[in-house]
Amino acid sequence: MSILIRQASIIAMDKQHGSTPFVGDILVEADRIRAIGPDLGPPVADTVIDGRDRLVMPGLVNGHLHSGEALFKGRYDNMPLELWMLYCYPILGGQPPGDRLIYLRSMVVAMESLKNGVTTVVDDVYELGGQSMDQLAQVFQAYDDAGMRANVSGHIMDRPFLDTIPFAHEMLPADLRAKAGALATPGMGDYLDFCRSAAARFNDRSGRLRFMIAPSAPQRCTEPLMLAADALARSIGSPFHTHILETKTQAVTGPEFHGKTLIRYMHDLGLLHSGTTIAHSIWVTDDDIALMGDAGCSIVHNVISNQKLGAGIAPMRKLLDAGVNVALGSDGICSNDTPRMFDVMHAAGLLHSVSSPDYDTWVAASEVLECATIKGAKSALLGHETGSLEAGKKADLVILDLNTAPFTPLNDLRNHLVYCENGSSIESVMVNGEIVVEDGKLVRVNEGELLAELREAWAAYRPAHAATEAENAVFHPYFAAIHKRCTSMDVGINRYGSDMPAWKGHNRRAS
Structure with a gap:
């Protein structure tokens, strides 16, 4: 036709x-x-x-999202990342959603995305308790049925959780350290085998879908896993998609764990290159930015999510000027609460005008459009196929x-x-x-019927998630203390919209 x-x-x-x-x-x-x-x-x-x-x-490109959060949109408010993750990505796990619920939560993201002009999504999928091939297949099936183009990952963290957060072993009581320490971590060999099987099964499905390699973050994954994942990503033509320096706590993490910034750590491992895509990149130093520009890597600027979680303002102009490929993303459907990329473009066009009185450095609408289209496609290693007409x-x-x-x-x-x-x-x-x-x-799916089915399925699953939230809430005051300690430290840069935070001595909890 x-x-x-x-x-x-x-x-x-x-x-x-x-x-x-x-x-x-x-x-x-x-x-x-x-x-x-x-x-x-x-x-x-x-x-x-x-x-x-x-x-x-x-079509717009959503360079970074987590469709698994679609069940929790509109559920949380006024929590920084380290506290919000206790409930959305609970330490102690919980009851995994059934396959049909995974399909429905993916489909609601696909439907809202398409109706709002998003033709390509980069979906970094995390499942409670580890991801099975059948669970991953539900995500692919939803995007296939809706008619989207998508890169879909299997998200992994293979370090013990408390080893990923600075001062956690010092500041948590023994009983909670024991609870967290009892959790098993996935094996590198199993993960790589899973990725190879997923790529063989899903790559080029319907001419639109691909599997993506996405180790969570350098502080959450061991060096052997990061290196092996990068080698596998190169071999199958996948982006090496990861999270780096979203929060000030993570800016503290690099020097505490490695004596260097996390970007310098990645560089020294040989993990900064044109196939590397970094979600967030807020708390980067000028030296970090130079390394990223020299490597020709990509970042995904998740401007709305970063605001809602109080993570800070990414130095977008510095990144662009250094030659970093800057894409735009919604991030998770619970930390943004929508995959609408017109909202993201609007926010990106406005926020950086308050970062400096030098209006020659402000981000122009034409640059925002570029980041939401062709640069987004390049960050997904799809620039040869989409992102421009x-x-x-x-x-x-x-x-x-x-x-x-x-x-x-x-x-x-x-x-x-x-x-x-x-x-x-x-x-x-x-x-x-x-x-x-x-x-x-x-055109392809009945939106009303699918939304009605999701509402019914969520009503059945919600009590289980509420119980998981309650079980993990015991960590809240200790992670609040870690957050306060880290954000009060001097890391040499400030990415907040104000001077250092004025603490009032209280912490809100999820209801």
Whole structure:
């Protein structure tokens, strides 16, 4: 089947045009863009779409998310990462969700993403008690059914949990150290075998899906695992996707554990390279940024999640200027509470203007669009396939109606997309040459039925999770003390939106 979009406003994000709009045609044949240009001549296609008063842009790329958190959206507030993880990623584990619930939580992310113009997601999936192949298959099945493009990981941590947090052994009482220490850690050989099997089973499924290698973080994984995972990622063409320096506690972690920053630690292990994608990268030093730029690695800026968890403000301008490939991500669907990338773009466009009075350093709407499209695709090692509208690339695109309030009156389309649009103007979404959202509605799946099923399944699972929260709450005051100790330390930089925190001597707990 072929589709011709005629005389639309186009933001291609290619090398020729960048984010500069132009009017033209796009011819899609099968799963790829066959041609794009000002005028492709008389219509010769199975379907012709009138592009007048329409904007066509590349599908948005969510460079980092955790779909497993979709069950907990709207559940927590006013907790920094180290406390929030006690409830969303509980130390003592809990009852794993059933396979159908895993499918449904993945599907709600896929549905909301597609309806809001996200055609590609990078989903770092963690399962309580370790991930099985059947559980992973449910995530892939959901994205396959919805029609998304996705990199999906099997998340792993192989260090004992208390060994990943500075001062934990010192500040926790013996009974809680014993509880945490009794938990088994996964074996490196089993994890690598799992990854090889998953890649063989899922890579290139439906021309849209791939398995991704994603060891959690350098402080949570042993050196042998990080090195072996990197070698495997290179061999199968996967990003080496990890988390580094999200919080000030993690800025303390590197010097406490290794006598150097975590970025320097990664560099010294040979783990900084163009295939490395780092989620967050907030508490990086200038030396760290130089190392990252020289390596040509990527970071994913999760601007909304970082604000909600009080993690700090990533030095986006410094990272961009150093040559680091900066993508945008929602992060978890509980630390952001939505996978909507228009929200992320809006926040990224605004936040960095308060980081400096030097307005020449502020992040422009055109740069935000680049980070949400082609740079996001590059961070997923998919830049050769998606992220821009070019002949030969996959047909992943979004059609927006310009006769809507967010585009009225019409001025600079780039500014409208970043500062005005919220996804409500989206008319159609195409992934892999297939229209998966039409007239604002999902084509492949019944959204209402799936949402109703998820609500029922969550009602049945919620008591088990509440019991898990209660069991893990015993760690709360001790982790609050660790957080206070670490954030009160001088690490040579400040990534908060204010001077050092003024402690009031109280800590809120999840209800």
